Each structure stands twice: as structure tokens, then as C-alpha cells.
Amino acid sequence: MRSMPPSADTAAAPTVAEPRGSAPFDRSLPWLLLIGGLVGLTASFVLTVEKFSLAADSDYIPSCSLNPVLNCGSVMSTTQAAVFGFPNSLLGIAGFAVVAATGAGLLAGARFARWYWLALQLGVTAAVVFVHWLIAQSLYVIGALCPYCMVVWAAVIPVFWYVTLRNLHHGTFTRPIRAEVVTAAGNHLIPVTFWFLAVAALVVHRFYSYWSGLL
Numbered sequence: 001m002r003s004m005p006p007s008a009d010t011a012a013a014p015t016v017a018e019p020r021g022s023a024p025f026d027r028s029l030p031w032l033l034l035i036g037g038l039v040g041l042t043a044s045f046v047l048t049v050e051k052f053s054l055a056a057d058s059d060y061i062p063s064c065s066l067n068p069v070l071n072c073g074s075v076m077s078t079t080q081a082a083v084f085g086f087p088n089s090l091l092g093i094a095g096f097a098v099v100a101a102t103g104a105g106l107l108a109g110a111r112f113a114r115w116y117w118l119a120l121q122l123g124v125t126a127a128v129v130f131v132h133w134l135i136a137q138s139l140y141v142i143g144a145l146c147p148y149c150m151v152v153w154a155a156v157i158p159v160f161w162y163v164t165l166r167n168l169h170h171g172t173f174t175r176p177i178r179a180e181v182v183t184a185a186g187n188h189l190i191p192v193t194f195w196f197l198a199v200a201a202l203v204v205h206r207f208y209s210y211w212s213g214l215l
Contacts (some may be wrong), residue, residue, distance in 0.1 A: 026169075029162050030106035037100025040155035043148045044092030050148070051076050051087045064147040069207050074144040080137045088134070092152055095127055099159055117172045121163060130159040135199065139206045153199070161192045 050062040054076055064072035075081055082089055102120060105112070112120075131153050139143055165188060167173060204211065 015096075018122070024168065029102045029166055032158060033099050033103030033163055034107065035103070036159045037096045037103055038156045040092060040096035040152050040159075041100060043151040044089045044096055047072075047076075047089035047146075047148045047152075048087055048093065051081070051089060066147070068187065069145055069210050070147055071144045072146040072148060075138060075142055075146040075149065078137075078142055080134065080142065083130050088130075091130075095123060096155070114172055117163075117167055117170075121167050121172065124156070124160040124163050131156045135202070139202060145203065145207075154196070157195055157199075158192055161195070162188075 045064075050064065054060050054062060054073065062072040062076065064070070065074075084091075090160060098120070102112070134149065135153060138149070
């Protein structure tokens with residue numbers, strides 16, 4: 001008896017690799033980049049205006065000079081405020097503009113190549129390292145805090161954290177890593193929350209004598 005060829009219904013389906021599922025932070029990343037980028041861009045722009053105003057008039061009092069500790073004027077007049085020969089805030093304007101544009105692009109449905117994510121990772125990593133150097137300088141060398149600079153700090157940290165999580169999860173560096181592994185069992189907010197608390201604790205400890213005198 002002649003054997004019948006297998007029907008289309010019984011033929012084995014070809015094996016197709018399952019696409020990687022999105023992590024919880026994938027859904028919030030575009031908004032984080034857009035909002036964080038705009039916040040950092042605004043703070044950097046205001047800092048630049050204040051810096052140029054102070055350069056034009058040595059008697060000018062910046063709007064963020066509130067008391068001996070929260071004093072932009074004391075910070076702006078230091079060499080740390082212009083590490084590369086121009087105001088650090090100009091770097092912020094350029095960098096945060098890219099971050100905000102990336103977030104807007106993702107919300108619009110854009111998909112960026114691996115090289116773009118690698119370049120963005122390089123940029124946010126350099127930013128977070130630079131920001132922490134500035135934190136140390138403000139606390140232990142200058143002895144004053146710039147409120148607008150602190151806004152920039154607050155924007156850089158989560159942007160760095162979530163871009164890094166995204167790149168780890170999607171295999172931008174090496175093989176993809178499950179979201180649960182790279183986010184402390186899925187709680188991606190815990191590390192960045194402790195990060196903020198650690199910086200806040202350093203600020204309180206450094207200027208405790210001043211804060212306690214206000215009570």
C-alpha cells in the first residue's frame with residue numbers, strides 16, 4: 001500500500017525561538033529618559049544662565065544661593081565648576097538633550113541599534129562617575145551645595161541605573177540576563193532607593209552641625 005504524505009495539519013511545525021519578554025522597567029524606561037532628561041536639561045540650562053550672570057557681575061547673587069550651605073555662588077566660583085575649561089552645565093545641556101530625545105524616540109516607537117545603546121551607556125556611565133566626583137568635591141572640598149546641581153545628581157542616578165538594567169536584560173553587552181537576576185529578584189527600585197538614601201545620608205552627616213543649629 002502506498003503511504004500517504006503527512007498532511008499540513010500533522011506536519012511538525014518548525015522550531016522558532018521565542019522572543020525575549022519585556023522587563024517591568026522596559027515600560028517605564030522611555031518616560032524615565034524623557035522626564036529625567038528634561039529635568040536635567042532644565043537644571044543645566046538654569047545653571048548656565050546663572051554662571052554667565054555671575055561671570056558678568058561679581059556682585060550678582062544666584063537664585064539658588066539660599067544660605068551658607070545651599071549656596072550656588074560658592075560652588076560656581078570654584079575650578080570644579082569648570083573642569084574642562086567651560087561650565088560643567090554645558091555638558092549637562094548636551095547630554096540631557098540626548099537622553100530626553102532618546103526617551104521621546106522610544107515613546108514614538110523608535111528602535112535603536114546596539115551601537116546606540118552602547119554609546120548611551122558610555123555617556124551615562126561617564127556622567128554618573130563625574131557626578132559622584134562632584135558630590136565628593138561639594139561635600140569635602142568646597143563645603144557647599146548647589147541646589148540646581150543636586151537636581152542634576154538626582155536625574156543622572158536613575159537614568160544610569162535603568163539604562164544599565166535595560167542593556168543587561170537585552171544583551172547589549174553580552175548574553176541577555178533575566179530581569180529578575182539584574183534587579184535583585186525583580187525589585188528594581190530597591191538599589192536606586194538605597195543609592196539616594198546613601199547620598200542623602202552623606203549630605204546630612206557632612207552638614208549636621210549646620211542643620212542641627214537650625215532646629
